[in-house]
Amino acid sequence: MTSLDFPKRLxxxxxxxxxxxxxxxAPEPLPGEIARPRHLMEAMRYAMLGGGKRLRPxxxxxxxxxxxxxxxxxxRAGAAVECIHGYSLVHDDLPAMDDDDLRRGKPTVHRxxxxxxxxxxxxxxxxxxxxxxxxxxxDPDPALRIALTLTLAxxxxxxxxxxxxxxxxEAEGRFTPDGQPLRADEASTLRxxxxxxxxxxxxxVEMGAILGRAGPxxxxxxxxxxxxxxxxxxxxxDLLDAEGEAATVGKATGKDAAKGKSTLLSLLGTEAARTxxxxxxxxxxxxxAPFGERAETLRRTAAFVAERQS
Amino acid sequence: MTSLDFPKRLxxxxxxxxxxxxxxxAPEPLPGEIARPRHLMEAMRYAMLGGGKRLRPxxxxxxxxxxxxxxxxxxRAGAAVECIHGYSLVHDDLPAMDDDDLRRGKPTVHRxxxxxxxxxxxxxxxxxxxxxxxxxxxDPDPALRIALTLTLAxxxxxxxxxxxxxxxxEAEGRFTPDGQPLRADEASTLRxxxxxxxxxxxxxVEMGAILGRAGPxxxxxxxxxxxxxxxxxxxxxDLLDAEGEAATVGKATGKDAAKGKSTLLSLLGTEAARTxxxxxxxxxxxxxAPFGERAETLRRTAAFVAERQS
Numbered sequence: 001m002t003s004l005d006f007p008k009r010l011x012x013x014x015x016x017x018x019x020x021x022x023x024x025x026a027p028e029p030l031p032g033e034i035a036r037p038r039h040l041m042e043a044m045r046y047a048m049l050g051g052g053k054r055l056r057p058x059x060x061x062x063x064x065x066x067x068x069x070x071x072x073x074x075x076r077a078g079a080a081v082e083c084i085h086g087y088s089l090v091h092d093d094l095p096a097m098d099d100d101d102l103r104r105g106k107p108t109v110h111r112x113x114x115x116x117x118x119x120x121x122x123x124x125x126x127x128x129x130x131x132x133x134x135x136x137x138x139d140p141d142p143a144l145r146i147a148l149t150l151t152l153a154x155x156x157x158x159x160x161x162x163x164x165x166x167x168x169x170e171a172e173g174r175f176t177p178d179g180q181p182l183r184a185d186e187a188s189t190l191r192x193x194x195x196x197x198x199x200x201x202x203x204x205v206e207m208g209a210i211l212g213r214a215g216p217x218x219x220x221x222x223x224x225x226x227x228x229x230x231x232x233x234x235x236x237x238d239l240l241d242a243e244g245e246a247a248t249v250g251k252a253t254g255k256d257a258a259k260g261k262s263t264l265l266s267l268l269g270t271e272a273a274r275t276x277x278x279x280x281x282x283x284x285x286x287x288x289a290p291f292g293e294r295a296e297t298l299r300r301t302a303a304f305v306a307e308r309q310s
Numbered sequence: 311m312t313s314l315d316f317p318k319r320l321x322x323x324x325x326x327x328x329x330x331x332x333x334x335x336a337p338e339p340l341p342g343e344i345a346r347p348r349h350l351m352e353a354m355r356y357a358m359l360g361g362g363k364r365l366r367p368x369x370x371x372x373x374x375x376x377x378x379x380x381x382x383x384x385x386r387a388g389a390a391v392e393c394i395h396g397y398s399l400v401h402d403d404l405p406a407m408d409d410d411d412l413r414r415g416k417p418t419v420h421r422x423x424x425x426x427x428x429x430x431x432x433x434x435x436x437x438x439x440x441x442x443x444x445x446x447x448x449d450p451d452p453a454l455r456i457a458l459t460l461t462l463a464x465x466x467x468x469x470x471x472x473x474x475x476x477x478x479x480e481a482e483g484r485f486t487p488d489g490q491p492l493r494a495d496e497a498s499t500l501r502x503x504x505x506x507x508x509x510x511x512x513x514x515v516e517m518g519a520i521l522g523r524a525g526p527x528x529x530x531x532x533x534x535x536x537x538x539x540x541x542x543x544x545x546x547x548d549l550l551d552a553e554g555e556a557a558t559v560g561k562a563t564g565k566d567a568a569k570g571k572s573t574l575l576s577l578l579g580t581e582a583a584r585t586x587x588x589x590x591x592x593x594x595x596x597x598x599a600p601f602g603e604r605a606e607t608l609r610r611t612a613a614f615v616a617e618r619q620s
Contacts, residue, residue, distance in 0.1 A: 032461070033469020034505045040468055040476040091433060096425035115406035119429065120476050123401060126433065127467035130440045134460035143452035149459055150444035151342070157437035158350055159343020166350040166430050195344045 006300040013061045014054040020079050021048050043113045043121040048086045056081040056204040062297045063208020073138045080132040084156045087125035147210045155203035164196025172259045184262040198230030224287035232280040233305050238265035281306050316610040323371045324364040330389045331358050353423045353431040358396045366391040366514040372607045373518020383448045390442040394466045397435035457520045465513035474506025482569045494572040508540030534597035542590040543615050548575040591616050
């Protein structure tokens, strides 16, 4: 693999996901659907189309590719994870939640449409994710489709992503009596982040392993990779929030500090956080050792996640 | 079956669903979950526990029973449908949507907790529904579990319940230039209602048929029953909104007229709506003819739906 291959692979998957989402969010109803309301479809397309790194589908695709699997079903599973990621952004941006006006450099869904439409677009995307996985176009084997469904549901629900967002909201705006931010400890911060962002990244890798019919030892190694990658992603996100420019990052920055939010960065300091980030990339790569050269794209993905500027 | 059996069956299922939901919403995380945030679990339990007719689980249970199936897996499928129904109420009550303060005679979730918690509790319940169906405790056969998943996802998503709520919001508050409510026609009103409330009722019956491994002809008959039942439910709902007392119905009444909303009642008038309701009950029962005496509970269910006072 040359150094040019990684950006090309990332981009190829992103384009394939864009085309697939465009079809999945078409105005024509599927069998069993009655009709697709135009206004709702416009909001869902606005939320989902027009770019994005598609990191989670990339993880599904590249993990499945480790086992020689590379087909439409893999892309569909990637699109399902992207629908979960997309709905979570739409709902998290709502006024009652993070109250954000800007996402990927354009107005958030509730600003471009309205709050009710944003709530329903999110609900529709969440439900569509499971529709996509349950459809036989994803894989002829029902046992494989149900394993994908369970992995995505459990990682994104109340004990994963949704629960993490709840903890995140609870952690905001807590100050000591003399006005200092009330710091959570490292263990609870790690747990919050493992739920809010880590679980779905790890699930993307796990779904790739399910699609590739990985054995138990292979799945264990990939689970370690997914966990380390998720933590690295979050530290990189903290650094971007603290040091990035809004124009480059594509959303408001400096929000964690303004909210007095505990992050690994605020707990460890910048230098120790960067050391931790490097250690996590090393740990992620070590977990890929049994796959040898085949895992080169996943290794580069870990480096990409740690070094990203947006 | 004596006339006493129907209320008892309805009540027995409701109690079994209450106990099952209590376990499914326990504070202990499932395998694959990291933790269950206490505040979120409280809001989900508040939304889901403490009564309700549990009509949708009743339909799952009684349809499966037609085929001699009556076990914990059937109740789990019923609980999954109830989670979808419950999340839709939590989100529909939000200020940006129907802005309701009262539900089943107690404060709505966003009033008892707050808006952010209500949004997340809804998202958590929606996701939990698919977690429940995908878990092997629902049925040992992955093909059956994935069929349940697809049926629930497609009926409750953008081409069903979520899409119906979008159409319903769009239909509100539309007036002609001289201040008269702008009436939708019967076809578009029927379509809206088939999506918003009919699809999930029909899906409950279909899931019972899937659990009972019904044959194609049996499934077709039950689909007709489910469609007629869904329409009857909506006309009864319109009549309750127009004629019921808030204290009996357990939520605000008279809202359709205040919003200038087209219903079958406003389009047909009370007398013709009551005739249509009776015809739908006849149609629902006719669809059950091939099942003979076995379908007596489902027949009584159609009458119950048409005559309910809350």
